[in-house]
Amino acid sequence: MPLAAETVRTLLLHYLGVEFGPAEIERLRPLVERHLEQMRELMALDLGTEDPRAMHYLNEPRLRR
């Protein structure tokens, strides 16, 4: 979804605490749109239930032998 420059500016200020200029905002705008689209796609994935056995990321078992 296309984002207005002001929306991108506000978003970056909120997340990074950095006030970017117009040229930087224009440069970043399509990349931010693409990133947000990817995050929407990620959050839409059905990764199964909240079964605790599926929550291994909490203790990273790949680190255990």
Next chain:
Amino acid sequence: MSELATLTICQLAPLIRARDVSPVEVVREALARIERLEPRLHAFITLWPEQALAEARAAEDQIARGEYRGPLHGVPLGVKDNIALAGWPTTNGSSLMAEHVTDFDAAVVERLRAAGAVIVGKNNMHEWAMGDSCSNGPFGTVHNPWDTTRVPGGSSGGSAAAVSAALVYGSVGTDGKGSIRTPASFCGVVGFKPTFGLVSRFGELPPTSAITDHLGPIARDVADAAVLLDALAGYDPRDPTAMPSTRKDYRRELERGVVGLRVGVPQNFFFERASQEVREVVTRAIGTLGSLGAQLREVRIPSLQHMHLVEPATWNESRIYLLPLVRRGPTAFTDQSIWERLVLAQLTSGIELMQAARLRNLIRQEFLAALAEVDVLAMPTNTSVAYPIAERGALAGGMPRSHPANATQLTFPFNVTGLPALSVPCGFTQEGLPVGLMLAGRHWEDEVVLRAAYAYEQAATGGYAVPPITEC
């Protein structure tokens, strides 16, 4: 070029041990080759010839006294320039750190020194280890020894170029997304990303990921990779992600062959993304493993179709280190796409990070399920061979061709899963560019991966292929 130059570590070591060859002679010859070829390759950021020769003389004296330490004793090596060497600049490939000098050695450097290796220089790399081209960096563009108009791959491109062009006998690289295996594949040498936690990351400079980063060897052939891993592996409490592991003799395991070894060939993701020429060369290589007695089986890792969603939600963990540089704007970076990626990395929310962690876990479980049925996996290391330096920035699939998501998309799954993965040369394209076969295995079974690679290499390629540039 002298005969010494094209030997592998395993061939050179007995000569040094028997005192048929002096480490001083070996190091002096290596420095001469570097002096001759470095203007065309830019494989190093820092060289310290006087110290290297002093260390070589010390090694010579030790060996003369009967204090031989093993196959790396007196052998000239390089290390990537994001790995700390006490008293040497460690730049991370960034002009902002050109004067940065550490007062400590990284764990891998300590281990190499303990094994008697002579470190002759710090290898050039992609700026901040965040790219696969090693082009137009502040310390010069690294060139591929097989075709100097092409990239060496990255981010450990200087390491792979130096090993390939016989400037050094091996190097240590870092791999957060494919940065050991991709340049190894592009430059026609062996690159091994070991099991996560096997090799200490202490002294690898940030930005480094507690999830995806690994250190490992880049070598002329598989046996040398095993020798280097023998020296590098081992628990280090200074690295919070290191794990105690059983001491293994990786070199000794090489000769066991592949008869009966179950080799899984992924039927999704890897081959479908590779170029036709890469597919053909790698398919032939896998056929060679079959002819050696390995059992070839088809496997699938379905959730890899979502792999592209793991990356953008993963990097904020490591890239936040560079957040202060974002304020300086894109011109703070020679590769300005790094500035863009740093900004984007901070837009990931906590819930997105958790969802990405769950997806990562799902992919990992699918790999483990596949590896319950087979012993190793075999596939292309990269989608393509080394691309022209001039193409950097050209669009491919909607993003710059040099974007790491392109060249390294096949290597990244083994970073997020922590599985050991190795790239071994498996042939050339019609243009004469090296192609890499990637082999991966179960956690803590690094020796099985090395063993399969060694069997293939011995049967198919014979090992180290010397690029034509060395004769110039």
